[in-house]
Amino acid sequence: MSDDGAVDLAASARIARFGKLPERIRYEDMTEVREVSPNGGIGASYNPEGSWQYFSCLALDLGL
Structure with missing residues (x-):
């Protein structure tokens, strides 16, 4: 069998x-x-001072 056929x-x-x-x-x-x-x-617009309101931090949630 030829290579083309294979x-x-x-x-x-x-x-x-x-x-x-x-x-x-x-x-x-x-x-x-x-x-x-x-x-x-x-x-x-990006407001770096207000950005903490939109993200959660596990350490803060646990009170650490």
Whole structure:
């Protein structure tokens, strides 16, 4: 048996077992462009002094 026949046989067995790969998705289809609101949206800015309100600390929760 030639190498080409073995490769074709292996490829057909693989396709029969696993099927076909899905079609590629273009980059343009994966991205979305949105307009930014004039005020930047609520919570759009980063406030380092107020960031502790949004994260919990296990040591603080346990009173350590």
